[in-house]
Amino acid sequence: MDKMEQGIQLLQEGKLEEAAKCFYEEIERNPTNELAYVNFGNVLQAVGDTERAISFYKKAIELNESLATAHYALGNVYIDTEKYEEARYSFEQALQHGLQESDVYFMLGLTHVYTGNDLLALPHLQRAVELNEEDIEAWFQYGLTLARLQHMEEATKIFKRVIEKDxxxxxxxxxxxxxxxxxxxxxxxxxxxxxxxxxxxxxxxxxxxxxxxxxxxx
CATH class of the missing domain: 1.25.40.10 (Tetratricopeptide repeat domain)
Known part of the structure; x- marks a missing residue:
């Protein structure tokens, strides 16, 4: 098992300090391994060191601009720090580079919700629930957005669906x-x-x- 595999396993086990050591050693050994920067950024984000996490995600993108997971991770840091425009751009980049997953659409939808643009949020939230019908929070946010847009009949159906699931x-x-x-x-x-x-x-x-x-x- 190489340092990257060890680090990922340790990260999954919640052993953040040991995981960070593995990723750092991998970066020292291979400074062009963009995934090592993403994973080290994940550790930093987990311990609340958002500024350094951003720098590591940006370094990964500098090494590989099409690395969708780095754009997605960067978007999550930005949304956590209420930098919604930066988050929106990062999630759009993740989609553009092939990460067509429910979570990306959901987070992109939230950036529009948080900036008061429900019309733009709606299609992204709808796509999120299409891709993952089990995501209760995505369904709920979709329902809220419909309600704010005065589509109360549709919103009511969504809220009923939410309580059927939870x-x-x-x-x-x-x-x-x-x-x-x-x-x-x-x-x-x-x-x-x-x-x-x-x-x-x-x-x-x-x-x-x-x-x-x-x-x-x-």
Whole structure:
């Protein structure tokens, strides 16, 4: 087993310091191994050293501009540090260089969500759930985006799908409550808000929803 394989195994086992040593030794032995830079960046990101992680991902891209995994990793650091435009560019580069995976579309969609452009977010989130029907968070964000774009009937179907996959998803119940309240279906709305509170007692929005519905019914 070479240093790269050892490092990846150690990284998967959560042995970050030992993994970092393997990747660093590989970089010293072969300074043009772009994957070693990506993996060392992964370790740095895992321990919260985002600035150095960025530099290692950028070095990997400098060595191989078409290395999609480096662009994707760089995008994740940028989105974690709320640099959404930089994140968007990185995820687009990952797609352009062949990483046509659900996670990439999902993260790209989130960059548009976080910058307030739901119209651009929607097709990426839709593609994410097409590629991975088991990604509950992607389904939820897709539903939220539909709701913000006033496609409430479609959004309601998505939120119902979310709770079919995760019966403890308090936010999905809350948003179903909102959908029912907008249609003045107050009994159904109240039931959804109460379910959200049952799952998450400190769900402030659901608590407020209950008060609003009760005032409307009175």
């Amino acid at each position: 019966a403890e998803h308090a936010d999905a119940y809350y948003n179903l409550g909102v959908a029912h309240a907008l249609k003045e279906e107050y009994d159904d709305a109240l039931r959804m808000f109460e379910k959200a509170i049952e799952i998450q007692p400190d769900h402030l929005l659901a608590g407020n929803g209950i008060r609003v519905v009760q005032s409307e019914r009175n």
